[in-house]
Amino acid sequence: MFKIGEIAKQAGVTTRTLRYYEQVGLFVPSNVSTKGYRYYDDGTLVVITRIRELQRVGLSLDEIKEVIGLYFHQKKKVEAKEKTLNYLRVHLDDIDSKIKLLNNVKKELKEQMQFTQSRLVQLRKKGRKSGGSKN
Amino acid sequence: MFKIGEIAKQAGVTTRTLRYYEQVGLFVPSNVSTKGYRYYDDGTLVVITRIRELQRVGLSLDEIKEVIGLYFHQKKKVEAKEKTLNYLRVHLDDIDSKIKLLNNVKKELKEQMQFTQSRLVQLRKKGRKSGGSKN
DNA sequence: TTCCACCTTTACCTTAACGATAAGGTTAAT
DNA sequence: ATTAACCTTATCGTTAAGGTAAAGGTGGAA
Known part of the structure; x- marks a missing residue:
């Protein structure tokens, strides 16, 4: 304790x-x-x-x-258990929808990262051509 | 507009x-x-x-x-883009950790649902044996 | 027994994200 | 020109989730 x-x-x-x-x-x-x-x-x-x-x-x-x-785990009787099951279902649905949302966000972030990354590479090439050695 | x-x-x-x-x-x-x-x-x-x-x-x-x-999409130069990429990475990590958390929660909820469901079935069997017709 | 670190309740303070209301100006259809 | 429906800023209120401080009681090691 x-x-x-x-x-x-x-x-x-x-x-x-x-x-x-x-x-x-x-x-x-x-x-x-x-x-x-x-x-x-x-x-x-x-x-x-x-x-x-x-x-x-x-x-x-x-x-x-x-x-x-x-x-x-709790010991309850039938009625209570059915109520519990309903809560569980609702809660699970909510979680599922959040997971989906987060996966969408994740996907778009990754795309954005790729885009940014490639733009960065392009900028670096240009930088080298036009003479800049660092940055 | x-x-x-x-x-x-x-x-x-x-x-x-x-x-x-x-x-x-x-x-x-x-x-x-x-x-x-x-x-x-x-x-x-x-x-x-x-x-x-x-x-x-x-x-x-x-x-x-x-x-x-x-x-x-925004037009920025190299420096800014690198900062952006870092934010993106951090943000992505945060999202990944949340997804993991939610998946854990989901898993445990499902287990709990199974458990509750089976207990419910047992209670119903017992109920029939000992005479109760409804509930 | 003393003493410090920890515990108790009570109560007021803070921040985030708005809701609600007041008092007045704007727009556009009639 | 009037009027309903919308807009503006300003201000005060509200709820959630604690933080912080005050004033005093406990526990246990020395």
């Missing part, structure tokens, strides 16, 4: 961030002492990492809150 | 958004009348779309400002 400062360090975030995550309902400490100290196990580390990943690809904490539970 | 309300509509954003983009330096109207009216050509439409895409995949307007120019 780690104190808040310890997992914060391990996860590369501040304690403020962890308390904020707790406040918005992303997770709770595995254990809270009678004096109010928060203690976490290393499962929390995995959760934090996942949250950061999802944030990085553009999800808001609110959206993350909706889906974060999906990553961790 | 379109007035601001027209491209706004076509692009699916508000005029406020367009003026804000202008304010933060993302682009300028193709033309401004003496009375201050902004006029845009449909090239702007492409730019807006690209901005929205990049926003969707998690870039801030500040980051977008750094890279948006890269998508549109």
Whole structure:
């Protein structure tokens, strides 16, 4: 069990961030002492990492809150499981559309790179012909 | 040439958004009348779309400002082109890392879906055995 | 027991990306 | 010339995701 400062360090975030995550309902400490100290196990580390990943690809904490539970096995009954499956599907669709977008962007960037690269070579040739030795 | 309300509509954003983009330096109207009216050509439409895409995949307007120019051919000289190429490379790396992240997330989601699905089937079997007809 | 590093809550501050409203000017069809 | 529909700048408000500081309580090593 780690104190808040310890997992914060391990996860590369501040304690403020962890308390904020707790406040918005992303997770709770595995254990809270009678004096109010928060203690976490290393499962929390995995959760934090996942949250950061999802944030990085553009999800808001609110959206993350909706889906974060999906990553961790939970015992529920039929109804709940069907709801979960629906969330999973929606989330997956969203991710697929983002992947497609990024691949488009990537393609155009590569084209642009080729274009720029070739223009650069041309400029260099001209530069040599007209006498410039450097640059 | 379109007035601001027209491209706004076509692009699916508000005029406020367009003026804000202008304010933060993302682009300028193709033309401004003496009375201050902004006029845009449909090239702007492409730019807006690209901005929205990049926003969707998690870039801030500040980051977008750094890279948006890269998508549109510009005549520059050698030095500038090399700088551009570097930006392109960095941007591409960032995108690649995001794609990888998303693919990981996707993989785990699919696993989780399989797991949930099979548990659901099991629960249904048990439900039938022990007498429940619906749910 | 002392002491420092760490913890607690509370509360105010900040930045990004707009939304909403006010007060007034413009355009173009009638 | 009038009028509706659009435009302008200016300003204030809002939400998200924390940062930062204040004032005080804890834990554990010496």
